[in-house]
Amino acid sequence: MLSAKVIRKTAVWTASAAALAALAFGGLLALDRAFPPPLPEKLTVSAEVLDRDDQLLRAYATPSGHWRLGVGLDQVDPQLVKMLVAYEDKRFWDHEGVDLLALGRAAQQFVTNGRIVSGGSTLSMQLARLIEPREQRSLASKLKQLARAMQIERRLSKKQILERYLTLAPYGGNLEGVRAAALAYFGKEPKRLTVSEAALLVALPQLPERRRPDRNPDNAQAARDRVLGRMVTAGLLGESEAARAALDDVTATRLALPALAPHAADTALRNQPGTDRHQLTLRRSVQEGLEAVAREAAARLGPRISVAMVMADAMTGEILGEVGSASFLDASRSGWIDMTRTVRSPGSTLKPFIYGLAFEQGLVAQETLIEDRPADFAGYRPKNFDMSYQGDVSVRQALQLSLNVPTIRLLDAVGPQRLTARFRQAGVTPQLPPNEVPGLAIGLGGVGVSLRDLVQLYTGLANGGRAKILRDGSETATPPPLANGTVLEEQAAWQIGDILSGVRPPEGAAKRAIAYKTGTSYGYRDAWSIGYDGRYVLGVWAGRPDAGAVPGLSGYVSAAPILFEGFARSGLPAMPLPRPPAGTLRTARADLPVTLERFSTSSELPTVAAAITEPAPQIVFPPDGARVELGAATDAASPLVLKLQGGRAPFRWLANGKPLAALARRREATWQPDGTGYSTLTVIDAAGRAASVRVFVE
8 A cells, every 4th residue: 555655745746747737738828818820800802793693703803912712611622622631631630730640750751861751731730821921941930830720720610721721822823722723724613623623723732833734734743643643542532533633634724713794893892892792693604695795796896896785684673794895904995984874875776665655545556557758846857867758657667667757756746754754664864955854856866875774674665564673783782673663554565565576687697586676876876776585685785985976887787786696695595575465456457446547646637627626535534543443353343434525526445555446426435444453545536636544443
């Protein structure tokens, strides 16, 4: 048995050792707190602009000039992570920052061979070197690195250590991090790498400049092959798989990082400063296709000419692709100017909305004849683009041929104020000269709008008459939905789409079932083409950013081919144009009521007007804007009684542009609605005078 004295001595020594250990541990903790490692909570990384599917559109270098993209382990091929750990730090998951076995082996090899055969650095030690670069190799700097590695392990999880290493590791030049390297050397994200590519990325950080594949492909290949051999030894690869990977060529070029949608990306950074990750509504495949089309088209059109394009989802208003200029860096084309937002004259692109209002008010049908002859509208004398006249043409032909005189005849009848009011309902405010009110000239482009404005208006044509606010994600906040958004009623929007879908495509254009309109501004300064199918709207502008004239520039010749090529190369599926709404017809000329056979106004019928003594017709019931309860959603729906005052019999009643019955001499009629919602009721008297009201049927 031990004596009491020995026991007491042992207890004293044990207590002393424990106290010294506690003091040492406390001292280490105090030192750890006093000299923490430089571990920022968030690394400085490149700002990224992503598309709707998280694909990289554009990246910006860090303030130090490096390409350093943030990365998480879920964004990296698991095979690369396994190879990295096996090659650099096989006991990574077990040690506390320092691998004593690896250090001992490295020291023994150094003593035996007189040179460094293998390093003993762990990934934690390498991360310490990356966050706190050493000025020179020395024993003191190595000891500091060991201490820092243990400090890092106390503060970060193993996953976080790997993520920081993969974000900061050098890969040659100004490339830092595995994402920037994968994009620059392979043109892909590091999520799905080949075995050969993963091995090369494991090898590069040790000697990034000597092994750069774009400058030293032989060194890069040799380093990659050493990694493949080590993976066979570690059991991660079979010999045949490693041999196949070794046959792959090492890339000899460095690719530029994605630089798509520069105008939208710059706007996002300006509107959301301090954010590393910006997500747009764009789709990368659509953006790539449109930018290529714009670049090639501008080269064909000639020097100093630029091209802008906007493609949007008409159902949501989300922009899927937008090209502000043919080339952002082309100074000769003022590529830095975003021509999608620049206000210009729209030429004839607003004409469909004038015709749509005429359909709404029951003034015309598609086969109604209208005069294309010289006319004087209180001193305003519009002329056609080719300075010729067609005589009597159908409304359908007048819009398809983009004739100016018939357009102004209709605008004079529906009223410029009503047209601009509809634009405002659709969220677009055309720009007029100071102190000017809307006049007839707006029908031929005498107003200022942007390409985005036009596309927003045309979302209404593609979306049953209801426009959507455009957004691309660069906004400071999501814009609120439109309170109304009605640019045309559904039946009128379908009539316009039916007409525009019959416009002849430009020669050589890819076949695509779209409705489209072209426009050319005064003096050949702007060429426009805007088209849509059952889901997507694409607008095209071509011209000089300085508003200089371009002889021969026109919507049909210059912009329409770009439109069709843009649809074809967008990669979006073709969506059929909408079917006609209930009760909507395209009536043959022989079946038109007498009041719709020819469009005319009372000012054009002086002999008839002189004999008219009755006041113009006025619908007294239902009143304009009324909500009427008819049980329209049930099988027992009641008809609506219509009453009018004034006018000359006989009268023609129309509901949403569709004639109700034969001509009637009574000032009372009935209408059986075919569903709920807004409807326009119109009456036309024998003198061609019309009155309309808009009601909501419940």
